[in-house]
Amino acid sequence: MDDTVRVLVADDEDDIRLLVSLAVRKAGGTVVAAVADGRQALAAARTELPDLLVLDVSMPGATGLEVCTALRADVATAGCRVLLLSAGASPDDVAAGLAAGADAYLPKPLAGLIAEVRSLTAVVRA
Template identity: 80%
Template sequence: MDVRVLVADDEEDIRALVCLAVAKAGCTVTDAVADGSTALATARTELPDFVVLDVSMPGATGLEVCTALRADPATAGIRILLLSAGASLDDVARGLAAGADAYLAKPFGVAALVHQVRALTARQPA
């Protein structure tokens, strides 16, 4: 089954890198957006299988988007990977408390991101 992925990051180069890693992991990027408000609206209408969210975005933060997705029964089951320059244990704890399935600190390597995407999408029901 093809895993559909929404990518949200306000930095164009990071969005491109994430899209590359998602493709390398064997998934399909359905949308790549630059702000949290668009990410939330897109997730609610497109219902992707997986969302990669930057924590610091305009419109709504990745944490806010994550919390909103988890609170909505229609989107609660979407797997979520948060990306952030904040790498402290508190940052990671906040991300996981917001409902993220995983948290990856920036800067990250493409191989690490591919591994995370594969690990999270392996739970996709056949």
């Protein structure tokens, strides 16, 4: 049985998508999709059923918060882990992300990204 963690990456910035994808691979995961907007993220999540989604908060189509809320409302994706990334790092920003159902919230720049991906994916493997 393959226990590789399947990760969907969604960010409207090409460089950030690449950086996150590299971090996922370094953490031992497999990127099943890397998309540039929230609508694509939601569609890919419903198709791929990843273990973890790494979502930018500010994306066109649908924000990371909106995607997270939709994932939690859908029985097929409600169990996916969600890591939100954002340039906004105020306590209110973090609280909004967690209230939307995120498992973790990491401010940009992405110091600690690999450690956070490993932490969230360890739960999936357990």
